[in-house]
Amino acid sequence: MQTQHHMLPLVVNRARYVVGGKAIIEDVSFTIHDAGLTVLLGPNGAGKSTLLKLCHGLLLPSSGSIRWGEADVAEVQQQQAMVFQRPVLLRRSAAENVDHVLKVRGASSAQRARVIEESLEWAGLTEIADIPARKLSGGEQQSLTIARAWALNPEVLLLDEPTANLDPGATRRVEDLIRSFAGAGKKVIMATHNIAQAQRLADEVLFLNHGRLLEHAPADRFMSGPSDPLAARFIAGELVE
């Protein structure tokens, strides 16, 4: 499914990110044209999180550029939403957590009430609306952060290893929500080290290792046989350093 998207293409040109003399991201360039689900794949420490944060504007590149459509990252940040590996939830009820982001965005109380109800229903969380968010299970918590992202109605959803700490049942639930997001025409970019998950979800794969982009290909082509030897070893299940 391809829809017209004013934030696409995402053009990353020679991005570098250096901290304490060490390059976490080294000379990465790519272009993403289509909506759908893009997976950043690679072993732990490859720089996937960092790249996501650079695309979202939480980090600034040391050199190089990142542009969404014709716009700078900062201009479009509020049209994106990000889900972190450990769900970041406030010490309040589930509904109040969704309420919080809507308040930050300045929605009226009537609007907020409506959107909260819709988002929680979309995520199947209506029953636990008034439970303190920190008391929810891991799967419920992560579903809540995705519902919260849904409430913002972003053009782009970025996820940083969202199911890394979840059991299979919770993982399935979260993956369903992610698919739902992509199915609604939003651009989804997700980082993961889990090959099986990538196989289940990806339309497109970017393979990273040691801060470098080693391969960029449509999912089915990548999964049946990646060109890069390291990538091939990775999806064969080897430990790639």
Next chain:
Amino acid sequence: MKTNKPQKKLFVGLGLLAVVAALAAYAFLSSPKEKSITLASTTSTENSGLLGYLLPIFKGESGIGVRVVAVGTGQAMRMAMKGDADVILVHHRPSEEEFVNEGYGVERIAVMHNDFVIVGPASDPAGIEGITDVAAALGRIRSSRAIFVSRGDDSGTHKRELSLWAALGDQPGEDANWYRESGSGQGATLNVASEMDAYCLSDRASWVTFGNKRNLELLVEGDPLLLNPYSVILINPQKYPHIKAAEGQQFIDWLVSERGQKLIAAYQVEGQQLFFPDALEVARD
């Protein structure tokens, strides 16, 4: 699903805040708007209960509230020198005269007197019980190196104590570890003497009303050098225009009037008269 829960909490929080704000406003606004003067006096007049007895009567008759800050004579005078009191009631004649001479006070007016006594442990290691010559008694305390607790706080009592030592020859020296300075009011000093089974100079009124005597007893009294006269002084309004001179003078006049003097004489604790009026005799001269 209830999103009015945070609102409920907000109301409770605001409610609490409103209550406290109201209390604070009340505290702020209740600063006395009625007529009142500030009297700096000594811990002996406060602790003996004399002021607690006299001042409500004065207020009833004149409508003027007297706010008492009870500190030592020295501190009372220094407070008054900064304009923080309207009237002082103190008991050290040389300091009072200096105070008036330097222009801080209008006039020192005799009000009443009592006396000082020396109290000490019932065991009386220095053997001073019954002696009527205070110099001899202090001499014995010093030579026997019995523990003596001094006020050490520049109060009227402290200054009198120092002058009594001076009459003997010299102050207890730096190395006199039998001489302990409490740096506190009469009551606190008596507490220390009581706990240490030590000797101490006290005004009689504070001694009679002191609640923690334990082994202490009254041992020496009657020497004319132990006479303790109190004077009242109005702070000079020319020095500090904000002084409530009219009300202050009204209080002084009342104290030395027949009414005030009779009340002072009538004040008793445990059947003892604690203060003896002086003003009417002076008026009679």
Next chain:
Amino acid sequence: MNEFSNAFRTALQLLVEMDPGLSEIVLLSLRVSLSAVCLAAVFALPLGALVALTQFPGKRGVVILMNAMMSLPPVVVGLVIYLLLSHTGPLGVTGLLFTPTAMIIAQCVLVFPIIAALTRQTVFDLHEEYDEYLRSVGAGTSQKIATLLWDGRTRLLTAILAGFGRAIAEVGAVIIVGGNILHSTRVMTTTIALETSKGDLGMALGLGIILVLIAVAVNTAVVTIGGGASRRTV
């Protein structure tokens, strides 16, 4: 031991008889200390949050100072405020010396660093936790402060209670700026000091017991209200 049984009996007697003199003193203590704490909190909470969230030259020194001022000696605060409010002092015209307002000011100064420093620490810790999320959703600085303060409410409540504890228990500041004037500026702690100095140790201890009971009551009330939302507060 006799003093203690004496004291308990006295305390019980005072409470049962509802001595009007006692209630006047207790009410004044609560008025002064609660006002001081609320006034301090109004300024210390946002200030602590701001220091936690912003960078500026000399920040490290400011944080050290904030923490150090939690140990301000009450007598020193009392003395400084006395000098300021004295009729020969710079603020003498206000005529606030020896009034409850002066006592509120003194206790506010004492309590402010406690609330500010503990707020700063709380907000800093929460900031670590929430920073990426708050930046991701585009919260402005005042929104961030409000979010972090509300989310840290349990810890902040504890900080405020710590401030209240300091205020209601101190005697050095209020006795100097208040003058311990009967019916006017006499509070629980200064009364205890006075009764002790009169040798009335049983009465003093009795009042002390009442003071502790009041502190417990206030703490219980606050924790109950504050803990209503989340079931576990400790």
